[in-house]
Amino acid sequence: MEVIKEDQVLDCSGLLCPLPVVKTSKAIKSLEIGQVLKMIATDPGAPADMEAWSRQTGNELLRATQEEGKFVFYIRRLK
Amino acid sequence: MAKSDPNAPRRLALIASKGTLDWAYPPFILATAAASMGWEVGIFFTFYGLTLLRPKLTAAVSPLGNPAMPMKMPFGPEGFQQISWPIPQLIMANVPGFNALATSLMKLTFDKKGVAKLEELRQMCIDLDVRLIGCQMTMDVFGFKREDFIPECKIGGAATFLEYAADADVQLFI
Numbered sequence: 001m002e003v004i005k006e007d008q009v010l011d012c013s014g015l016l017c018p019l020p021v022v023k024t025s026k027a028i029k030s031l032e033i034g035q036v037l038k039m040i041a042t043d044p045g046a047p048a049d050m051e052a053w054s055r056q057t058g059n060e061l062l063r064a065t066q067e068e069g070k071f072v073f074y075i076r077r078l079k
Numbered sequence: 080m081a082k083s084d085p086n087a088p089r090r091l092a093l094i095a096s097k098g099t100l101d102w103a104y105p106p107f108i109l110a111t112a113a114a115s116m117g118w119e120v121g122i123f124f125t126f127y128g129l130t131l132l133r134p135k136l137t138a139a140v141s142p143l144g145n146p147a148m149p150m151k152m153p154f155g156p157e158g159f160q161q162i163s164w165p166i167p168q169l170i171m172a173n174v175p176g177f178n179a180l181a182t183s184l185m186k187l188t189f190d191k192k193g194v195a196k197l198e199e200l201r202q203m204c205i206d207l208d209v210r211l212i213g214c215q216m217t218m219d220v221f222g223f224k225r226e227d228f229i230p231e232c233k234i235g236g237a238a239t240f241l242e243y244a245a246d247a248d249v250q251l252f253i
Contacts (some may be wrong), residue, residue: 014193015193015195016192016193016194016195017108017112018108018109018111018112018115018195019193019195021111021112021115021116022111022112022115022203022207024115025115025116025117026115043193049112052116053115053116056089056116056117056118057116057117
């Protein structure tokens with residue numbers, strides 16, 4: 001799998017809805033357009049929510065995986 | 080009815096009509112999530128929901144009238160935490176302090192599971208520019224004054240909310 005280089009990491013482990021979405025939205029605004037945010041979450045609702053959030057905000061969900069029991073998302077800021 | 084501005088962002092219009100701890104969460108959760116997706120959000124706080132705009136949040140929860148509420152303990156061994164205690168409504172209604180107990184148990188459960196506190200969610204709404212509208216008529220009925228509510232909210236009536244909701248993509252009564 002191609003390695004994605006993130007510009008910033010946001011750990012939302014242990015947080016439930018809507019906090020991963022709220023914190024991701026805040027964090028992505030601190031990046032430049034084109035930069036990548038790596039977000040880590042344990043909320044089982046996060047995979048579906050991050051897909052919806054990406055569609056709604058127009059940012060690109062580059063990859064959604066599971067690592068060591070956690071959900072890991074790579075999101076590129078497009079807007 | 081067509082939106083007055085077709086290029087406007089998506090909009091969520093909520094009515095928060097209940098002031099108990101359990102019913103206070105859905106409007107604040109939906110509002111913060113929608114605002115984080117770039118939507119415009121407005122919440123109209125009416126009747127008991129108006130208390131969610133007081134500076135100090137005192138929302139409590141009662142198992143009374145909520146027979147489906149799981150009565151689980153947020154501490155102890157896992158097997159113990161899984162037990163849903165079959166406490167009859169008649170007992171819950173008559174034991175003094177039962178609501179206070181249920182409220183603190185629910186707050187503890189939420190905290191341990193990683194749910195934000197109500198105060199935090201409300202502050203996030205303010206930071207995300209969610210429009211908080213207190214119901215003027217409810218204020219008059221229950222004898223509240225403008226200074227009884229947080230300065231970040233606006234006061235308005237049904238027409239204020241309806242005009243906002245007419246342009247909304249999602250409207251929910253909670």
